[in-house]
Amino acid sequence: MRGDRRLFSKVSFALAPGSFLQLTGPNGSGKTSLLRIICGLMAPESGEIRWQGAEIRALAEEYSQSITYIGHRNGVKEELSSLENLRISSGMTGSDVSSEEAQKALARMGLAGRENLPARFLSEGQRRRSALARLITCNTKLWLLDEVLASLDQAAVRLIESVVGEHLNKGGMAIVATHQELHISAGSFQRLELAS
């Protein structure tokens, strides 16, 4: 429910380790709301989200330790460099990342040589890349990505596909809201289409 409008009802799915879920649906169908409900930022009108059998509200911080959410607002501070952004956002989630590790992750995202540039000098796509570098350094189980491929070029999309693929091979899970066709090698690939 958003305001008075019912966005979706009777949505039910389960994810096993190593599986991937793609959320699709027209604009305004509630993809973002569903992701925000799954990560615990929003409470569902009715129903529940369970993590390893327990309600996420009851798990609270323990659940937060297992997820990484990247929304359309990147969560990148314009005043800070990519390197600082990455190290600070990792530090705040409790997994300190050394400067070398962070540099390696940023290099993989194609930001080598721009690590120390304040994010306001980066293009939209580069900022997105810098936000997504968190996926490489974090070691959470469940990734929730909301339209993160939007301003990325082809090469970056391929890169993200391979990063997500590796994550799934290690037994991770990912839920991605996107309209693009994804080529991901996953144990199980599900697609959930929300109607308008």
Added chain:
Amino acid sequence: MSAPSTLSMFRWIVARDLTLAWRRRADVLSTLFFFVIVVSLFPLGIGPETQLLRSIAPGVVWVAALLASMLSLGRVFANDYQDGTLEQMLLTPQPLYLVVMGKVLAQWLVSEVPLVLIAPLIGVQFDLAPDALLTLFISLLLGTPILSLIGSIGAALTLGLRGSGVLISLLILPLYIPVLIFGAGAVDASITGMSAQANLYLLAAFLVVSLVFAPWATSAALRISLE
């Protein structure tokens, strides 16, 4: 992965906000200059009537401190809200209470402490005795954290609203009144030669109460604003 230490996450938050404040020095300095200028206008406007100046000094300095803190409060959460970093903070595996404490601590260090430090200096314009200047300093030192703590509730409640600056003032200034009364009262007492202790103890008590309850209220308000 080692168990995330809450202390280290808290340090990251404070360090982050201090770095950001350093990158935006102009914002911080404008608050300080606002305070200095507002306080200095009174002696200039009233002229060299030391008796009158001495009696209005506590009120003027304290009111200016309240207004200056309103200027910086709007920024506590608003910038982080806009670029999505606040969402990320809500999703960190630590109690939101600590996130709020970290941010309020950083805001206090950056926006209020310079003001506390400079207050005795501008108090000289009001012909205050060294005793009264010391009381002014101590009362501000005890009082300004309360302003930051209570103000953070207002900042969280008005998050994402248009014209939130005015709304924060309307919500928060009435709550500042006790702090103003006892803060200015302490300085007043010390000017008239009485003991400022009672007022200062009351301020300290307010500080303890707001340390316990304000971050909790702010966390609740943040959760609502981000839904």
